[in-house]
Amino acid sequence: MxxxxxxxxxxxxxxxxxxxxxxxLSSILMVFLIFAFVGREALPVILGQVNTxxxxxxxxLAAFLGVTEAELKTYDAETVKTLVELKKExxxxxxxxxARVNTTSWHMMFQPYRWFGYDKPEFIxxxxxxVPKYNFVPLFIGSLKATLVALLxxxxxxxxxxxxxxxxxxxxxxxxxxxxxxxxxxxxSVVLGFFGLIVLATILQNVFHYSSRxxxxxxxxxxxLAVIPVIFTIAEDALTSVPKSYSHAxxxxxxxxxxxxxxxxxxxxxxxxxxxxxxxxxxxxxxTMIVLMASGNASIVSGSIFDSxxxxxxxxxxxxxxxxFGGPHYRILFLLGTLLFAVTFLTNLAGEMIVHRLKARLxxx
Amino acid sequence: MKIRDWRSVAFTGxxxxxxxxxxAMVAVILGNIIWNGAAQMSLxxxxxxTSEGMFDAQKAGVFPMIFGTVALVFLMTIGVVPVxxxxxxxxxxxxxxxSLITRIICGAINNLAGVPSIVFGLFGLxxxxxxxxxxxxxxxYGGELHYAKPALVWAATTMAVLTLPVVIVATExxxxxxxxxxxxxxxxxxxxxxxxxxxxxxxxxxxxxLTGAILAVGRGAGEVAPIMxxxxxxxxxxxxxxxxxxxxxxxxxxxVLSTQSPDIERTKPILYGTVLVLLALTFLLNLTxxxxxAGIRAKLRAAHG
Numbered sequence: 001m002x003x004x005x006x007x008x009x010x011x012x013x014x015x016x017x018x019x020x021x022x023x024x025l026s027s028i029l030m031v032f033l034i035f036a037f038v039g040r041e042a043l044p045v046i047l048g049q050v051n052t053x054x055x056x057x058x059x060x061l062a063a064f065l066g067v068t069e070a071e072l073k074t075y076d077a078e079t080v081k082t083l084v085e086l087k088k089e090x091x092x093x094x095x096x097x098x099a100r101v102n103t104t105s106w107h108m109m110f111q112p113y114r115w116f117g118y119d120k121p122e123f124i125x126x127x128x129x130x131v132p133k134y135n136f137v138p139l140f141i142g143s144l145k146a147t148l149v150a151l152l153x154x155x156x157x158x159x160x161x162x163x164x165x166x167x168x169x170x171x172x173x174x175x176x177x178x179x180x181x182x183x184x185x186x187x188x189s190v191v192l193g194f195f196g197l198i199v200l201a202t203i204l205q206n207v208f209h210y211s212s213r214x215x216x217x218x219x220x221x222x223x224x225l226a227v228i229p230v231i232f233t234i235a236e237d238a239l240t241s242v243p244k245s246y247s248h249a250x251x252x253x254x255x256x257x258x259x260x261x262x263x264x265x266x267x268x269x270x271x272x273x274x275x276x277x278x279x280x281x282x283x284x285x286x287x288t289m290i291v292l293m294a295s296g297n298a299s300i301v302s303g304s305i306f307d308s309x310x311x312x313x314x315x316x317x318x319x320x321x322x323x324x325f326g327g328p329h330y331r332i333l334f335l336l337g338t339l340l341f342a343v344t345f346l347t348n349l350a351g352e353m354i355v356h357r358l359k360a361r362l363x364x365x
Numbered sequence: 366m367k368i369r370d371w372r373s374v375a376f377t378g379x380x381x382x383x384x385x386x387x388x389a390m391v392a393v394i395l396g397n398i399i400w401n402g403a404a405q406m407s408l409x410x411x412x413x414x415t416s417e418g419m420f421d422a423q424k425a426g427v428f429p430m431i432f433g434t435v436a437l438v439f440l441m442t443i444g445v446v447p448v449x450x451x452x453x454x455x456x457x458x459x460x461x462x463x464s465l466i467t468r469i470i471c472g473a474i475n476n477l478a479g480v481p482s483i484v485f486g487l488f489g490l491x492x493x494x495x496x497x498x499x500x501x502x503x504x505x506y507g508g509e510l511h512y513a514k515p516a517l518v519w520a521a522t523t524m525a526v527l528t529l530p531v532v533i534v535a536t537e538x539x540x541x542x543x544x545x546x547x548x549x550x551x552x553x554x555x556x557x558x559x560x561x562x563x564x565x566x567x568x569x570x571x572x573x574x575l576t577g578a579i580l581a582v583g584r585g586a587g588e589v590a591p592i593m594x595x596x597x598x599x600x601x602x603x604x605x606x607x608x609x610x611x612x613x614x615x616x617x618x619x620x621v622l623s624t625q626s627p628d629i630e631r632t633k634p635i636l637y638g639t640v641l642v643l644l645a646l647t648f649l650l651n652l653t654x655x656x657x658x659a660g661i662r663a664k665l666r667a668a669h670g
Contacts, residue, residue, distance in 0.1 A: 183651070352475050
């Protein structure tokens with residue numbers, strides 16, 4: 001081989017290596033872009049630049065008229081004048097004092113407020129109407145309720161079956177059960193949502209005899225079906241990664257297989273099981289289609305699981321299609337998305353760190 | 366043989382029962398859908414459109430949704446497979462395992478896998494539709510609306526970002542299953558590292574890479590939340606003509622039928638039929654992937670003792 005092709009090849013090699021490295025950074029770029037672009041749309045709300053109060057000072061003509069800057073530019077002076085007159089008339093006729101309140105401020109989003117016509121302060125999510133009400137509390141309660149039901153249903157089943165499959169099942173049975181449970185994660189969430197809506201809702205209503213057909217229980221149990229494979233897979237992985245020497249030692253000392261599983265392997269893998277629950281929580285709180293279809297979507301503040309509930313994800317999915325681009329409602333929905341992203345980011349990070357440490361410890365042992 | 370302790374029986378029984386419960390639920394879900402959906406299956410249903418009545422079980426068909434779903438995953442695969450495979454190559458063949466940058470990349474991949482699908486929808490709308498689409502319009506059409514609207518291409522790119530971790534993880538697994546002897550042999554014969562990867566490692570790992578692509582397609586065909594605002598349409602009279610058109614989607618159609626139908630009892634047969642088609646599509650893909658993967662894992666165990 002002559003010197004020239006040799007050198008060219010080395011250059012090609014170097015370039016390709018750089019290229020491969022650059023492409024592999026795309027995951028980092030994507031996570032950054034997701035945060036940046038979802039957050040960007042929410043930024044005006046976070047900075048307090050959005051104001052829904054209708055009788056505000058006329059600093060910005062476009063905002064005063066409730067049109068976009070681009071639209072405003074297309075109007076001639078005469079139209080603008082008429083619009084301003086109409087707006088003034090409308091404001092004079094407004095009898096609702098809440099129309100003067102900026103409903104996108106932080107305390108309106110998180111604290112109860114005594115709305116016009118109500119006798120006590122309340123948390124209300126009602127983004128469409130004369131006065132848009134953007135209180136997040138009903139949505140947080142909805143998300144937590146559905147997630148809690150899902151975890152109460154999925155954690156015992158998922159962890160118990162992980163113990164059975166990894167420790168007690170005969171190897172041949174294991175080879176059949178594991179793919180069967182993993183199949184559950186292959187069912188699209190819209191199909192699970194459909195199943196909850198059509199089949200589970202009827203069954204559960206016949207058992208518990210509640211009045212609202214779709215509620216937090218139906219949504220939560222259906223959500224549990226989506227969470228089970230997550231918990232099972234991670235818990236099973238953690239239990240399997242406990243070194244065989246642990247259980248061999250216990251068996252040699254005369255322990256029964258169930259004692260080995262319960263008193264030796266499970267305690268050793270406990271952080272992993274905990275991580276499975278954390279990641280299951282992240283999956284449940286971020287799931288959209290299931291809760292959108294099976295939980296009833298009424299944004300009421302209630303502790304009962306037999307009441308309908310509206311989650312953060314379902315709210316975004318149901319309302320984003322109908323909002324004015326760039327309007328307060330649009331930005332509020334992106335703010336909810338940003339919060340959701342932050343929550344799942346933290347739960348994922350926590351879950352991964354726990355698993356990472358556990359594995360390092362078990363491999364070191 | 367000694368008599369078994371009752372606690373042993375109770376413990377094994379309880380955990381076994383939990384396992385049985387899950388498997389039974391999977392069986393009930395699949396059984397219910399297959400049983401009810403099979404009644405609706407016919408050539409007319411699969412190849413028919415929705416123009417003669419979307420909610421009428423005798424007339425409605427799902428061809429536009431099948432077409433839209435397939436077009437979506439096809440475009441998505443073109444985007445996600447090269448990026449995913451190259452990232453996996455870097456992580457297995459070049460990166461030092463404990464270096465900071467490797468850990469950040471792995472962390473980002475894990476994180477990406479955990480981002481809620483609805484957030485991908487918001488991202489697709491904010492980034493692809495408005496920022497990229499709006500930018501293209503400004504650049505080439507002077508602000509005239511061509512790209513800055515929900516479209517097949519934006520739904521596909523959003524879905525490509527969503528499925529990126531699936532492809533990376535599966536490909537990584539496949540690359541690690543290639544015994545080091547192959548690499549050493551190739552390098553010893555004078556091949557460069559790149560040649561080794563291209564001509565020895567990647568061909569060996571091909572089934573695993575295909576698994577990753579199949580899993581991504583299965584995932585992409587089933588997700589609905591990311592495409593709701595980036596391209597899926599409630600109803601369209603025509604099939605999409607190009608990547609900038611909107612499209613109908615099997616999963617989105619299931620959602621539309623089950624929540625917007627004027628008479629749910631009458632729509633039920635179509636609904637079950639559509640669900641069965643969607644499930645058959647995603648499930649066959651997943652099943653193939655699971656089987657190929659089981660084979661790879663067995664090979665991995667054999668290769669590394």
